[in-house]
Structure formats: structure tokens, C-alpha cells
Amino acid sequence: MSESSSSNQSSQLTRRHFIKNTSLGAAALGLSPVVLPSAHAAKAAGNRKLKVGVVGLGGRGSGAVRDILTADPNTILWAVGDIFEKPLQKVAKFEKKYSGRVDTDGGKRHFVGFDAYQKVIDSGVDIVLLTSTPAFRPLHFEASVAAGKHTFLEKPIALDIPGMKSVIESAKKAQSNGQSVLTGLVWRYSPHLMEMHKRVQDGVIGEVLTTSSSYCGGGRPNKMPDIKYKPAKMPDMEWAQRYWQNYLELGGDGALEFMIHGMDRMSWAMGDGMPVKCYANGANIHPVKGANAWDSFNLRYVYADGRTADFFGRQIPGSYAPSGDTIVGTKGQAFVSGSAASIIVDGKTIWHKKGGLGYVNEHRIFTAHIRKGEVYNDVVDKHKLATSHIIGIMGRTAAYTGKLITDQQIMSSKDVLLADIKNLNFDTPFKPRESAVPGKTPFV
Incomplete structure (x- = not known):
């Protein structure tokens, strides 16, 4: 199915039907319900x-x-x-x-x-x-x-x-x-975004056709000094733990450690369905000597009904650092830019709201359920946020390898980034992988 056919598919496969049949579940993972x-x-x-x-x-x-x-x-x-x-x-x-x-x-x-x-x-x-x-x-x-x-x-x-x-x-x-x-x-617990997505799910902008999301920063968090400055007596594992954001094996690269927020918002807009394939680009534009985490990713996801979603992320000092979403539906659009969210239909803004992140709100919801004796689980139930993480791993893998990665391929991956983690200590040897090279780095 061609990517350009997504708009023709909306009448054949509604968003609600799509969500029901492609959300991460037993079929995707080979697990019981x-x-x-x-x-x-x-x-x-x-x-x-x-x-x-x-x-x-x-x-x-x-x-x-x-x-x-x-x-x-x-x-x-x-x-x-x-x-x-x-x-x-x-x-x-x-x-x-x-x-x-x-x-x-x-x-x-x-x-x-x-x-x-x-x-x-x-x-x-x-x-x-x-x-x-x-x-x-x-x-x-x-x-x-x-x-x-x-x-x-x-x-x-x-x-x-x-x-x-x-x-x-x-x-x-x-x-x-x-x-x-x-x-x-x-972001899932930010009240203004919760309200916006409720309106989108209720069909205010019609069937969602595509989403473009970004999550950028002005630099790497906890940027590691040049490895030559590591104290001679400090074990490699201790150094790595102090600067874990710089290592794929410990932090998952920027795609998982930082940009996952933007990928999650993208997945939210697309109904939390699992894409069937992904191709991507990325780079280590300003590499940190001794580290292997990238600072840039551009990801294209394709869903079972032909719809597409895009993600753009980078962590480069001095660069434009947008974080937001453009959600295009058959009747209108929804936009997120920083702390503001808007819905536009027929060229007119019909809803607009600003708000902060849901750091406290998520714990308010969490503890309220515990006090009532009600089970809350957003990994596999409420939001199925396991899907967002698998999407992140899928995108990172597609960018690293330069290959088209399918949902079945990514779920078959046996690649373990850090072995025998239960027995780690500061004396455990640690040698990071070489930074990935698209077209050469193999899929495992």
C-alpha cells in the first residue's frame, strides 16, 4: 500500500477500528491477553x-x-x-x-x-x-x-x-x-493535552490522517567530558554510570532517553496503534568522544491502513529546538507548540488552551487509584505506553541500520544492550559499542 493513499483509506478503515486492531497486544508480542x-x-x-x-x-x-x-x-x-x-x-x-x-x-x-x-x-x-x-x-x-x-x-x-x-x-x-x-x-497527564486529545478522539477534526511531531533540545543532558579526563583510578563502569545519558547501553540513546516524549505524543495522536514499518535517518552530528549516543533522529512510520506519521528530534547547541505536534484530520487540524494547544476547523480556531506538564497530575491519578483500591496500569492498559517505547526502539533501530524495519522484525529482536545486569558492579568491565553507521550497522 502506498503512503500517499492514506486519505483514501479513511472511509474504509475508521480510526476507531484501526486502534482496536493494531494497538500493542497479544498478537504483537506473542503474549497472553x-x-x-x-x-x-x-x-x-x-x-x-x-x-x-x-x-x-x-x-x-x-x-x-x-x-x-x-x-x-x-x-x-x-x-x-x-x-x-x-x-x-x-x-x-x-x-x-x-x-x-x-x-x-x-x-x-x-x-x-x-x-x-x-x-x-x-x-x-x-x-x-x-x-x-x-x-x-x-x-x-x-x-x-x-x-x-x-x-x-x-x-x-x-x-x-x-x-x-x-x-x-x-x-x-x-x-x-x-x-x-x-x-x-x-505529556499524557498534562491537562490541556488530555482535553485536546479527548476532543480529537471524539472526532472534532474528523479521522486523523497523519501526524508530525518534534521534540528537540539545545544540547545533550549531562554531556560527558572527553573520555581523556576520566580519572585513572576510576573504573570504566563508574564513569559510565555517572554519564549514563551518553551511552546507548545505559540510557537507550536520545531517542529513548529524551525524544520518547515526542514519539509518545505522536503515538497518542495516531491512536496508540503499532506501526507496521519504519524507515529513518539520524546522526551523531556533534559526537562526544568516548560516547556512542546520537544527537539527531528523523523517523517515518507507516501504519496498516497506509497512514504515516513523522518524528523529528535533535539535541544540538545553538539550533532551533521546537517541540510540538501537527495532527491533520479529515475536517481540521490540532496543533501543539510548547505549552499551547489549539484546534482549527474550517480555518477558524475553535479551541485553544495553555498548560504545564503533568508531573504532579500523574501522581495524583496514581495515588487516587491506590486509595480507592482500583488498579491503574498505563504500561499495558490505560494508555498502552509500552507501545510508545517499542516505537522508539523501532525508530532507533531503523536509523542505526538504515534499513526498513517492520513490526514483526523489531519484535523478533534479540539484541540485549547490556548483559547480566543483575550482577553489575563498579568493577564490571564496560566498553561501549561503536557509534552506529547507517547502512553498515546490522539488525540483530
Whole structure:
């Protein structure tokens, strides 16, 4: 089917029918359908204090602690863990800001090391915030679910397809056991975008034909110094953990670590269906010596009904850095530009709204479900955000290889970016892969 035929397909395959038949599910993953809570129904937390533990107290971990304490005034910070000791100093700031809502037993529930995640999980918490280096997310999530905890997963929730399948299986187990799961794709919880997409889903702009999304920044986050400045006695793994955003193996590249937000908005607009193929371009325009993560991606996705969606992302200092969406329907368009969203029909703006990101709102929704005894799960249920991550991996793979990648191909990938992650420590050897070269890098 040609890409130009998308507009002719809208009368044959409606958007609602498309969503129903192509959303990530049993067929895409070869997994059994999600089981709703039955024998293990969720127990309502009511008004009791909810004990929160955080694994990984970097910038996003600190933010997640603030977000959940702000969202639910009857939560307390109970335990903290990180592979490094210094981030735990932030607990003192939480104690000042949230008086009476930090109880780590005088620091006895401060845990340091690669096994800190398990100690936080076992400390008596109700909710675990998983915000450490993303490479560890599937392992930590599996442990949290096994211990019966409600879990927040910062994005990205997995970096390769084997890891993604592990996360989906864990999410299904959590749902069956009555445990709630929330991811960190905060645009989904931004009130103005929630309202706009509700209008789009209700057909205000007709059937969605195509979407173009962008997510750009003015530079790489936590840009690594030249590798020559690594202290001679510092293990390679320790250096890599300190600058994980620069490494494919630890952060998933910019496509997963940063640009996933824009790909998620694109997927949202397209109905969260799984595209059937992707071809792409990308580059390391301003490479960081010793690192392998790219700074630019251009992705084209094709859906089963012939519709297409495009994504553009880059992290280059001094460059124009747009973040937004253009959603084209049979009756009109919807636009997102930064904090503003608009809907235009017949050349007239019929709706416009501004708003902030949903950092606090997502935790408000999350804890409200826990208190009511209702299971919330946006990995495989509410938004199926596993799909957005697989789309990201698919796009990254298409760009790396320079090949056309199908949905069946990407789901067959056996590529594990970092092996034996359960047994990692600072003495584990670490040698990053060479930066990908399109047309030469093979599909695994």
C-alpha cells in the first residue's frame, strides 16, 4: 500500500477500528491477553499514610519524590537508595520542604550500592519510584512487582526488546495482583493535552490522517567530558554510570532517553496503534568522544491502513529546538507548540488552551487509584505506553541500520544492550559499542 493513499483509506478503515486492531497486544508480542484483577483484587489504601521509597535520587528521582509528596499529602518518604552515596544528601532538603513527611529512621533506610533497589523494596514501602539509570528498569520493576508493591517507572521503561518484553510481563503480573503501575511519560497527564486529545478522539477534526511531531533540545543532558579526563583510578563502569545519558547501553540513546516524549505524543495522536514499518535517518552530528549516543533522529512510520506519521528530534547547541505536534484530520487540524494547544476547523480556531506538564497530575491519578483500591496500569492498559517505547526502539533501530524495519522484525529482536545486569558492579568491565553507521550497522 502506498503512503500517499492514506486519505483514501479513511472511509474504509475508521480510526476507531484501526486502534482496536493494531494497538500493542497479544498478537504483537506473542503474549497472553492482560488479566484483570480477580482473585487478587486490589486492597484500598483509604486514608492511611502511604510509604514511598525511591531508587535513584538523581534529578528525575528527586523530582518524582517532590511530585508524589505534592500530589498526595498523606504520603511519606520512607526509604531511599542509589548506587552513589552523594545523592542521598538530598534527603535533608526534603525534610526541610516537607516537614514531618520524611521518615527514614534517622538514615537507617538510606541504602547505597547496586543492591540498594532491593533494600528499598524490602523496607516496608507501599510505593516504589524507579528512577535510576534506565538500563536497570526491567530488573528493578520485576523485583518490585514480585514484592507486591505499587510502582512508578520513569521513562524510558526499557531500552531493548528483550527488556521491553520483561517489563510487559511484569506489568501484566502487577495488574493481575492488584498493583498499580505508572510511567513517567508526563505529556499524557498534562491537562490541556488530555482535553485536546479527548476532543480529537471524539472526532472534532474528523479521522486523523497523519501526524508530525518534534521534540528537540539545545544540547545533550549531562554531556560527558572527553573520555581523556576520566580519572585513572576510576573504573570504566563508574564513569559510565555517572554519564549514563551518553551511552546507548545505559540510557537507550536520545531517542529513548529524551525524544520518547515526542514519539509518545505522536503515538497518542495516531491512536496508540503499532506501526507496521519504519524507515529513518539520524546522526551523531556533534559526537562526544568516548560516547556512542546520537544527537539527531528523523523517523517515518507507516501504519496498516497506509497512514504515516513523522518524528523529528535533535539535541544540538545553538539550533532551533521546537517541540510540538501537527495532527491533520479529515475536517481540521490540532496543533501543539510548547505549552499551547489549539484546534482549527474550517480555518477558524475553535479551541485553544495553555498548560504545564503533568508531573504532579500523574501522581495524583496514581495515588487516587491506590486509595480507592482500583488498579491503574498505563504500561499495558490505560494508555498502552509500552507501545510508545517499542516505537522508539523501532525508530532507533531503523536509523542505526538504515534499513526498513517492520513490526514483526523489531519484535523478533534479540539484541540485549547490556548483559547480566543483575550482577553489575563498579568493577564490571564496560566498553561501549561503536557509534552506529547507517547502512553498515546490522539488525540483530
